[in-house]
Amino acid sequence: MPKFVIEREMPGAGALTAAELRGAAQKSCAALRDVGQSVQWLQSYVTDDKLYCVYIASDEAAVRRHAQIGGFPADRVSRVRATIDPTTAE
Template sequence: MPKYVIEREIPGAGKLTAEELHGISAKSCGVLQELGPSVQWLESYVTDDKIYCVYIAPNEDMVREHARRGGFPANSIAAVRSVIDPTTAE
């Protein structure tokens, strides 16, 4: 199943409280339950003004549908073609 990195522009994201992040997470999980098991959220990285999310989904349209239903921005969606890490150099 394809993996995607989603860039969400959210000004002040790095200043969101634990309670606010909990609410965003709960909303996302609720939408994922509606969409069924074909879309999975792996993890997200919160920076000052963006959240980068990693999802597994059958296609980009499903990622966009999750964003639409959740009311989340999806400013950029990129399919992951390869994964590398320090062990790749070995």
């Protein structure tokens, strides 16, 4: 399945407590159970005012369905076309 990066505008995200982040993760996992196997959450990066989430999903519509069910913004959904790292230079 394709991989997607989701950009979520969330002012103040970097100031969320561990308990608040745990609650957000629990809410996301509950939404994943509702959506089914068409979406898998890999990880998220929390910055000051945004979350960048990495998902594997059947398509963009499945990612957006998860966001809608969970009540999360999905301001930009981008399909990953390739992955590179330092070993790509070798």
